[in-house]
Amino acid sequence: xxxxxxxxxxxxxxxxxxxxxxxxxxxxxxxxxxxxxxxxxxxxxxxxxxxxxxxxxxxxxxxxxxxxxxxxxxxxxxxxxxxxxxxxxxxxxxxxxxxxxxxxxxxxxxxxxxxxxxxxxxxxxxxxxxxxxxxxxxxxxxxxxxxxxxxxxxxxxxxx
Amino acid sequence: xxxxxxxxxxxxxxxxxxxxxxxxxxxxxxxxxxxxxxxxxxxxxxxxxxxxxxxxxxxxxxxxxxxxxxxxxxxxxxxxxxxxxxxxxxxxxxxxxxxxxxxxxxxxxxxxxxxxxxxxxxxxxxxxxxxxxxxxxxxxxxxxxxxxxxxxxxxxxxxxxxxxxxxxxxxxxxxxxxxxxxxxxxxxxxxxxxxxxxxxxxxxxxxxxxxxxxxxxxxxxxxxxxxxxxxxxxxxxxxxxxxxxxxxxxxxxxxxxxxxxxxxxxxxxxxxxxxxxxxxxxxxxxxxxxxxxxxxxxxxxxxxxxxxxxxxxxxxxxxxxxxxxxxxxxxxxxxxxxxxxxxxxxxxxxxxxxxxxxxxxxxxxxxxxxxxxxxxxxxxxxxxxxxxxxxxxxxxxxxxxxxxxxxxxxxxxxxxxx
Numbered sequence: 128x129x130x131x132x133x134x135x136x137x138x139x140x141x142x143x144x145x146x147x148x149x150x151x152x153x154x155x156x157x158x159x160x161x162x163x164x165x166x167x168x169x170x171x172x173x174x175x176x177x178x179x180x181x182x183x184x185x186x187x188x189x190x191x192x193x194x195x196x197x198x199x200x201x202x203x204x205x206x207x208x209x210x211x212x213x214x215x216x217x218x219x220x221x222x223x224x225x226x227x228x229x230x231x232x233x234x235x236x237x238x239x240x241x242x243x244x245x246x247x248x249x250x251x252x253x254x255x256x257x258x259x260x261x262x263x264x265x266x267x268x269x270x271x272x273x274x275x276x277x278x279x280x281x282x283x284x285x286x287x
Numbered sequence: 288x289x290x291x292x293x294x295x296x297x298x299x300x301x302x303x304x305x306x307x308x309x310x311x312x313x314x315x316x317x318x319x320x321x322x323x324x325x326x327x328x329x330x331x332x333x334x335x336x337x338x339x340x341x342x343x344x345x346x347x348x349x350x351x352x353x354x355x356x357x358x359x360x361x362x363x364x365x366x367x368x369x370x371x372x373x374x375x376x377x378x379x380x381x382x383x384x385x386x387x388x389x390x391x392x393x394x395x396x397x398x399x400x401x402x403x404x405x406x407x408x409x410x411x412x413x414x415x416x417x418x419x420x421x422x423x424x425x426x427x428x429x430x431x432x433x434x435x436x437x438x439x440x441x442x443x444x445x446x447x448x449x450x451x452x453x454x455x456x457x458x459x460x461x462x463x464x465x466x467x468x469x470x471x472x473x474x475x476x477x478x479x480x481x482x483x484x485x486x487x488x489x490x491x492x493x494x495x496x497x498x499x500x501x502x503x504x505x506x507x508x509x510x511x512x513x514x515x516x517x518x519x520x521x522x523x524x525x526x527x528x529x530x531x532x533x534x535x536x537x538x539x540x541x542x543x544x545x546x547x548x549x550x551x552x553x554x555x556x557x558x559x560x561x562x563x564x565x566x567x568x569x570x571x572x573x574x575x576x577x578x579x580x581x582x583x584x585x586x587x588x589x590x591x592x593x594x595x596x597x598x599x600x601x602x603x604x605x606x607x608x609x610x611x612x613x614x615x616x617x618x619x620x621x622x623x624x625x626x627x628x629x630x631x632x633x634x635x636x637x638x639x640x641x642x643x644x645x646x647x648x649x650x651x652x653x654x655x656x657x658x659x660x661x662x663x664x665x666x667x668x669x670x671x672x673x674x675x676x677x678x679x680x681x682x683x684x685x686x687x688x689x690x691x692x693x694x695x696x697x698x699x700x701x702x703x704x705x
Contacts, residue, residue, distance in 0.1 A: 182370050185701075185702070187701055225307060226704075
């Protein structure tokens with residue numbers, strides 16, 4: 128019975144110029160059921176790649192160019208997981224001058240350094256490491272490849 | 288053992304998580320319309336500011352101390368509250384969410400753990416995950432745990448206290464003024480003070496029958512709890528609400544009916560959202576309008592009116608038509624209106640709506656309309672699809688000029704990192 132055709136009332140009413148339109152009703156069980164039904168799983172969502180701890184996850188947007196050395200560009204969205212303990216080479220978010228900044232950190236014995244990954248700026252030692260308050264650890268960086276085009280040209284131009 | 292956790296200066300703390308420039312400064316959070324103080328930081332308390340103070344007055348007095356005032360951002364506080372509660376809930380399923388910033392947990396089953404370090408761990412984790420500091424108290428009963436938290440906030444460096452034994456209990460009760468006991472305030476405080484009852488301990492030593500006589504069963508339960516006997520049960524589920532209402536003051540004087548109607552429909556729409564979120568319908572609708580009672584030189588008018596609907600409904604458009612009929616009946620020209628309120632009551636579950644002979648033949652169409660309305664707005668944002676009469680300008684809205692952003696619920700409002 129595969130390919131069983133059902134002519135619905137609506138489609139009959141749609142006859143135009145003697146043309147016959149058939150309408151295959153999707154809900155009618157005929158033919159083989161899909162062999163995949165037993166194996167269906169929920170489709171991946173963007174959130175599957177981001178966070179294991181939504182309760183402790185916050186988001187921030189990067190502005191300016193001062194973080195480009197550590198791979199963060201204007202308009203990047205930082206996924207910040209406050210449940211993570213900072214490890215070496217992590218990018219952390221911290222309060223700075225009434226707002227927020229991000230730094231790549233490196234710890235050696237009792238010294239903590241901020242690394243800018245820029246040959247012109249050597250690592251900076253944190254003078255009072257006990258007073259360093261980590262707001263959160265950057266767990267992912269979301270980049271929009273078009274956002275740099277947007278900021279350069281104001282808007283995306285259509286290229287045919 | 289009962290654990291009680293209470294966020295420290297919750298509204299201010301929530302703001303400080305996303306605005307570090309507020310840390311260490313005196314901060315106050317203002318009421319709807321930016322008139323009075325509803326919450327404040329300990330630095331603001333130290334200046335002598337109290338809840339209910341008028342913003343203009345305190346700004347004139349303390350503005351030069353770097354006092355910061357913010358409009359209340361309940362969207363932010365609501366999300367931060369659920370984050371705090373989620374972390375706390377990881378430690379025990381046996382908990383009661385008492386208010387936006389307080390919770391009780393029952394740790395009777397946690398026999399083989401070191402309670403102090405378990406609770407300190409929870410407290411530290413809440414701070415780390417959410418940025419919100421909490422104080423925690425442990426006691427034999429809910430009332431004693433709450434007393435321990437009060438003590439922890441004021442007298443301990445780490446914001447944690449456990450009532451260790453009976454002597455300890457007595458010491459804390461002697462420390463607590465009777466007016467600060469959970470649920471005792473105002474008129475009972477005055478009565479007790481007049482009888483020479485000054486501390487929670489004095490109160491706990493009163494004969495039980497006398498407490499019952501003076502303060503009814505509610506006071507008696509509290510008395511039992513302070514003496515270490517369980518009398519106040521955990522409320523695990525929020526009891527079904529009796530009604531849903533919204534009443535807000537205007538930022539300007541409103542005289543025209545069309546503006547009153549616009550405001551009423553906006554508030555009604557909020558109420559209907561809440562109604563449907565709980566799968567309820569209402570059978571009773573009440574609205575009121577009034578002028579500003581403090582503007583003594585202006586003519587005053589207050590009127591409320593109600594209607595019993597033939598069939599319970601949850602449709603915004605049906606209730607809107609009813610509300611407009613009511614408003615038409617009570618609106619009078621020539622007054623400066625200050626406030627309008629809407630109240631839905633006689634709530635029933637949507638599945639239990641009883642129709643009658645005179646039922647609206649449009650039931651099915653109504654259901655479809657509301658379904659589409661909710662689906663659209665869930666997807667695209669509140670009021671994106673709205674009744675034209677709800678308007679857009681909303682110049683009558685109370686001021687919230689110092690509102691911080693919706694840092695955790697709106698992707699255009701997330702923190703900026705430089």
